Amino acid sequence: MPEVLKAPLTVEFPFTRSLGPVQSAFLTGLRERVVLGVRTRDGRTLVPPVEYDPVTAEEIRDLVQVAATGTVTTWAWNHAPRRGQPLGAPFAWALIRLDGADTALLHAVDAPGPDAVHTGMRVRVRWAEERTGAITDIACFEPYDGDDPAEPAGHSGEFSNFENFEDPVTGIVAPARLDYTYSPGRAQSAYISALSEHRNVGERCPTCRKVYVPPRGACPTCGVATLEQVEVGPRGTVTTFCIVNIKAAHTANLDIDVPYVYAHIALDGADLALHGRIGGIPYDQVRMGLRVEPVWTEGARFPDHYRPTGEADADYDTYRELL
Amino acid sequence: MCDIPLVPVMRDIALVAFAQTDHRRTSDEHSEVEMLMPVLHDVLAQTGLKTADIGFTCSGSSDYLAGRAFSFTLALDGVGAWPPIPESHVEMDGAWALYEAWTKLLTGDADTALVYAYGKSSPGSVRDVLTRQLDPYYVAPLWPDSIALAALQAQALIDAGHTDEPALAGVAARSRRDAVGNSHAQLRGSVPHGDYLVRPLRTGDCPPIGDGAAAVILAAGDRARELCERPAWIRGIDHRIEAHALGVRDLTDSPSTRLAAEKAGAFERLVDTAELHAPFTSQEVVLRKALRLDDSVRVNPSGGALAANPIMAAGLIRIGEAAARIHRGESDRALAHATSGPCLQQNLVAVLEGDPR
Numbered sequence: 001m002p003e004v005l006k007a008p009l010t011v012e013f014p015f016t017r018s019l020g021p022v023q024s025a026f027l028t029g030l031r032e033r034v035v036l037g038v039r040t041r042d043g044r045t046l047v048p049p050v051e052y053d054p055v056t057a058e059e060i061r062d063l064v065q066v067a068a069t070g071t072v073t074t075w076a077w078n079h080a081p082r083r084g085q086p087l088g089a090p091f092a093w094a095l096i097r098l099d100g101a102d103t104a105l106l107h108a109v110d111a112p113g114p115d116a117v118h119t120g121m122r123v124r125v126r127w128a129e130e131r132t133g134a135i136t137d138i139a140c141f142e143p144y145d146g147d148d149p150a151e152p153a154g155h156s157g158e159f160s161n162f163e164n165f166e167d168p169v170t171g172i173v174a175p176a177r178l179d180y181t182y183s184p185g186r187a188q189s190a191y192i193s194a195l196s197e198h199r200n201v202g203e204r205c206p207t208c209r210k211v212y213v214p215p216r217g218a219c220p221t222c223g224v225a226t227l228e229q230v231e232v233g234p235r236g237t238v239t240t241f242c243i244v245n246i247k248a249a250h251t252a253n254l255d256i257d258v259p260y261v262y263a264h265i266a267l268d269g270a271d272l273a274l275h276g277r278i279g280g281i282p283y284d285q286v287r288m289g290l291r292v293e294p295v296w297t298e299g300a301r302f303p304d305h306y307r308p309t310g311e312a313d314a315d316y317d318t319y320r321e322l323l
Numbered sequence: 324m325c326d327i328p329l330v331p332v333m334r335d336i337a338l339v340a341f342a343q344t345d346h347r348r349t350s351d352e353h354s355e356v357e358m359l360m361p362v363l364h365d366v367l368a369q370t371g372l373k374t375a376d377i378g379f380t381c382s383g384s385s386d387y388l389a390g391r392a393f394s395f396t397l398a399l400d401g402v403g404a405w406p407p408i409p410e411s412h413v414e415m416d417g418a419w420a421l422y423e424a425w426t427k428l429l430t431g432d433a434d435t436a437l438v439y440a441y442g443k444s445s446p447g448s449v450r451d452v453l454t455r456q457l458d459p460y461y462v463a464p465l466w467p468d469s470i471a472l473a474a475l476q477a478q479a480l481i482d483a484g485h486t487d488e489p490a491l492a493g494v495a496a497r498s499r500r501d502a503v504g505n506s507h508a509q510l511r512g513s514v515p516h517g518d519y520l521v522r523p524l525r526t527g528d529c530p531p532i533g534d535g536a537a538a539v540i541l542a543a544g545d546r547a548r549e550l551c552e553r554p555a556w557i558r559g560i561d562h563r564i565e566a567h568a569l570g571v572r573d574l575t576d577s578p579s580t581r582l583a584a585e586k587a588g589a590f591e592r593l594v595d596t597a598e599l600h601a602p603f604t605s606q607e608v609v610l611r612k613a614l615r616l617d618d619s620v621r622v623n624p625s626g627g628a629l630a631a632n633p634i635m636a637a638g639l640i641r642i643g644e645a646a647a648r649i650h651r652g653e654s655d656r657a658l659a660h661a662t663s664g665p666c667l668q669q670n671l672v673a674v675l676e677g678d679p680r
């Protein structure tokens with residue numbers, strides 16, 4: 001069995017999300033250093049506020065301002081902060097019930113150590129210096145030993161007394177990044193290893209005898225492992241194709257002029273067509289049945305493209321099953 | 324008046340075969356389908372069924388775990404899905420795939436169903452991956468990892484006087500001791516309780532991170548009796564969810580578990596066995612209370628999720644383990660539980676019974 005291949009894989013993308021009216025008011029409020037909650041019909045105040053009552057599913061819109069101080073309802077000491085978390089130094093995760101709220105908000109508490117944190121401790125918001133209308137506008141909470149604040153007041157959710165009132169937050173962009181070490185498994189490792197020697201090695205199903213290239217480790221018809229390795233190609237037949245008129249956006253493909261032909265190619269001995277670009281022939285002369293061979297470039301891990309071999313076209317019946 | 328009965332006669336549906344992989348920290352040498360195929364072949368061999376005999380196929384998995392897009396479609400190669408078969412997938416633990424398959428059999432559209440689940444946590448950092456299932460507006464931007472959230476729940480239980488750290492260590496030790504009899508388990512025997520990961524949870528309070536897969540076959544009525552000597556009849560199954568905001572919930576209780584158990588008929592008669600999907604020691608404390616399990620009930624004889632926790636399969640494995648004990652005659656009435664989301668957010672309860680001996 002060949003060596004198991006591995007490669008780093010980073011999946012990274014920004015999620016752009018629109019906000020409902022309650023979420024919009026809450027996040028606009030954070031930007032303006034005001035914490036808003038939403039009142040349910042039975043008089044509970046939910047912070048952070050939601051669009052619908054979690055018990056009755058009723059739409060709720062009655063905003064109230066709550067204090068920037070509150071009480072820890074439970075906590076957990078995080079001695080090794082991870083990427084993206086609110087603080088870089090050890091901190092406490094906590095659920096915090098703000099004064100005037102009936103529910104708790106998840107955030108970080110900046111404290112010197114676990115002995116300085118307890119359920120019931122009083123904390124207050126430490127605002128981020130730069131605020132954009134996001135939960136991270138609260139940098140964290142910090143211990144607080146001042147007086148209890150006044151009762152919260154109703155709030156319209158509009159910040160007419162703030163200079164940015166014409167600019168409510170209507171969406172957030174939440175970046176996400178996850179890092180992996182990818183390994184393709186047995187069948188694909190073997191395929192990629194052989195490809196590095198310019199050989200196409202597929203696998204044969206022990207039941208239906210079909211040869212799959214590239215192999216995925218299982219026959220999708222029989223549901224059994226494909227273990228017998230079979231070298232196929234290098235020549236093959238174009239089974240079907242399309243003419244691409246859109247310039248590639250990927251930097252690796254910028255040199256390819258349009259129009260070009262992308263084709264399904266059945267390598268000799270394979271029962272599954274793979275795909276590749278056809279070159280060395282005008283795009284409007286490519287046809288089903290065209291016989292082709294791979295063209296390798298220096299140091300490449302897969303063929304750059306396929307070109308005509310000059311053989312007579314394959315008979316339709318030889319590849320009709322692979323269409 | 325009309326003479327159609329208002330309550331339709333429910334079909335009897337049983338779990339007739341169960342298989343799981345050995346669960347391991349890594350499985351680099353196998354793709355998902357390569358890891359999965361042996362358990363698919365195992366349950367088919369137990370029943371003598373061929374892929375073509377299966378009426379409905381349903382799976383549970385998440386592409387986020389291994390970062391491999393559309394891995395669930397590649398996994399379908401392992402069941403012989405071409406030409407197309409009646410098939411479905413849930414981005415959830417396989418226990419919920421089993422629920423879907425159970426409803427499919429109830430309709431009478433199929434007499435047999437294959438349910439499978441797999442999870443490969445090793446390629447990524449599962450603590451971070453699981454943050455992506457959280458509220459994207461107020462919670463996910465803070466990246467609170469799965470252990471941190473479980474630790475908040477554990478501290479709430481300690482504050483409420485429901486447990487303490489030595490008691491939690493006792494849950495961990497009992498689970499891994501029981502896992503000695505489970506050759507598939509990843510953590511077995513004497514396992515050091517370790518340092519705090521996120522206080523108050525220590526390494527020993529947390530599940531092992533690993534890769535694995537499981538499969539079961541469901542069958543209806545007489546078909547079940549043909550395929551299995553002692554079918555594990557699903558007497559009831561239900562799942563319920565709680566509010567998604569952690570700060571709205573009472574983390575020391577699990578009303579969704581209690582309600583699901585009630586709807587599944589779990590409280591109608593005592594069970595002798597319970598397989599609970601409690602990845603963290605503290606969560607067993609919550610579940611025992613919600614399910615009213617006393618010391619007469621054998622809890623997690625397999626070692627539970629503290630012994631092996633292939634994410635997306637671990638809940639299905641609880642149902643499979645409970646059924647396997649009925650198959651072997653070691654249980655007559657068992658409860659199986661599966662969970663999903665942070666701090667036991669969503670819970671499924673199934674009640675399984677064997678025919679009288």
Ligand SMILES: [Zn+2]
Binds near residue numbers: 206207208223
């Ligand atoms: Zn085959």
